[in-house]
Amino acid sequence: MDASIQQVCTFRLQDLQMGVPIESVREILKPQEVFPVPLAPPSLAGIMSVRGQIVTVIDARRRFDLDPAHHDTPSHHIVLEFEDDQYSLLVDAVGNIHDLEREVLDPVPRTVERPRRHLVDSVCELNDEWLFLADVSNVLDLVEETDDGHRQERRR
């Protein structure tokens, strides 16, 4: 693999085109039943099991501070592996795999407020629109969502 090429898997979220680096993607799944987790941070949609593994499901729209999805629109899962745990991003639709030249990736303009800027690693232009490349480790760090008052500080 050419080091100057970043492969990304793109997906749609509301009216945005977004992507995640292909290295962290494990698989793409059709809509699945997700089981809620009481007291979870707002964007933690719940858990599901994939071949005997527990997968933490994240509502990408809520996480990126977009409008909530309609109840009846099925969401697809992009299953990611991060620090030995499996997570799934609930997205509106899964796009394609694209090869991007690393040099076309730009830092996120300061003016961007949605999606949440610190969750985006970089941006570039793809198919005549913006592509927001997600910062996986920040996206999955739900512990920062402490402002909801649900979570209690625990020494762990």
Add this chain to the structure above:
Amino acid sequence: LLSLIRDRQIDVSTEVIDTLFDAVDATYAILEHIEEAGEEPDQDWGATITKLQRLQSVTPEGPADGGAEQTEGERSDQNESTAVDAEESEPGDDPASKPSATEHEKASGASEAEQTGALSDRTDSKAMQGTVGSQRTVRVDVDLLDAMMNQMSELILTRNQLQRRAETTDQLQDSSHQTAFRQLDVVTSQLQQTVMEARMQPIRRIWTRYPRMVRDLAQEHDKQVNFETSGGDTELDKNLVESISDPITHLVRNAVDHGLESPETRTEAGKPPTGTLRLEAFQQRGQVVVRVSDDGRGIDRKEVEQRAIEQGLANSGHLEQLSDEQLYQFLFSPGFSTSRQVTDVSGRGVGLEVVKRNIEQAGGTVSVDSTPGQGTVFELRFPLTLAVVSALTVGCQGQEFVIPQQNVLRLVGSSGTDTQVDFLHETPVYQFRDRLLPITYLDRLLGYDHRPPRQRLQNSSTDHLVLLETGRTRFALAVDRVHDTEERVVKSLSEPLESIGVYMGATLRGDGQPVLILDPEGLVARADISRDYGQSLPTPEVTMAEGAEIDEPTSKGEEVLFCRSRDDGRIAIPLVAVQRLAQIADADIERHGHVDFARYDEAFLPLVTVEDVLPERRDEPRNKQVYRRALNQSRHPVVIYEWEERLVVLVMTEFVEVLETSLEDRYGVSRPGIQYCTEIADQITEVLDIPTILEQSPLNPQTPTP
């Protein structure tokens, strides 16, 4: 030198052993160097050698000029053992059983066996086995064991799936399928057992590290320590053995440094100059218990209190109300240390907090018990194994959750109108044996339901209570339904799920649906029922409501049970000492001699009335008829007290409610039996001084057996 000791030519003194250990250390260092560089280091071991020589020369029988020769012998001995090391395939897995150590210990014989226990014997026999070559063990890579464990988990999962299917599908009901399935079931269970056993290791493995450490520490601090271990055969999961080694090391260090006093202090206190430090392990109810106990000075309650106040963890008002056990929990707070000076081993304040965290990470709990002047006991509890737990499935708001069986004391079915649920103030409690357990509603805890408990009790359907025990906290968890108990494979949770704090893992149902495993420890923390950190028994708004409301200031006064006495007087009883509230029927009251006894829980407890003590309330002679006539009721509300280590029943007329009195509204009184007066509902109410009342009551000191 060693041969001299063997021949009993010189006495084994602390100094001799010290020097020997030094020599052993030196030998290790030399060996290590040889392994790395292939040659002897040019470091100077002169000091040790001189010491060895000197020790020999002081011996009356030991020829002074033989010293150097002997030391030479020692040196060559070292070289020999190096050669042995290279030739022999290492027989044991114990790092301490290196041939060189064996050489030394064999030689030192009885004298060293005292210090290192059975170590030398064991290593000897191991070495023998190794050389004879008839090995009955095979070394297995730890990764392989882990993989086996994982696959085992999957197999159990599949079996559970099959089991569910077999129950629901007609096709599988015929007998041949059933036989096959039963067989699968049995084999799976056995296999699981075997795999788990393969991972088990005796705790002795880490215990062999401590005697030497204790010795060195005792030397350093000029203390005399008799170190005892027991239960070294207790087995637990390999990973656990590793992970508890550090916390135990820490506790052992603390015990030697802070716990045990110097010989002089001990003698002054009338104790033998040599302190005892015990390390025990045993199994109890599916858990492994490790105890580190010493007979030292114990924990000074005053000092802990003072520190707690200094560090702003609590104020003096409610520290007084805490039991010792609750108070000791402060010891595990970050940065808490009662040691006045910092030493190089302990007292830096990071200690017990880390111990607690390590132990909790390993799935265990830790508690402290201490008697000032007599010693301290740290008790650690661990699950036998981590990967598979026996767990109870409960339902709540249509969702299933799982609770580890090892925390479950008992299941209780209770309905909303059932008298089993009492209220202390607005806090629902359940009486279990002689304790009042706070009831926590799972649906409230998980944020589904926000009704106050009394209201929900009136119009709720059936609740089930699961009585739980975690560490030393017991409480009742109210759930919608209780399902079965099953072997569950524990899957770890991702960081965001873990940090919610109330789940300890997840597991898969037979049909593949994920189910969360509740962490009883986390539930306690969330419901704030542990009363750690100085919370007095919280009011329900605080107990049950969302976390944000918990920080309401406590200790405005004390909680009292407001009662009506027979002459319609207003009296109150401090709640702190109340063991239990109960109702006693007339039929259960019997008179023996001049004291009444109430049959309660298979025992006869002495009965006291308030009128016995407060003269102005004593208007009639006291006898059984009085109760009936005056109260005009066949059941009497009673308060059960623990007084001088026995239970005493105090008869009241009517319980009204539990209130909190404020310190400002207290009026002092000098009448015996009354602690103080306070205003309750705008009227003066006397708060009883129960110990005084009991002292003055005509209680027969012995409780006769019926």
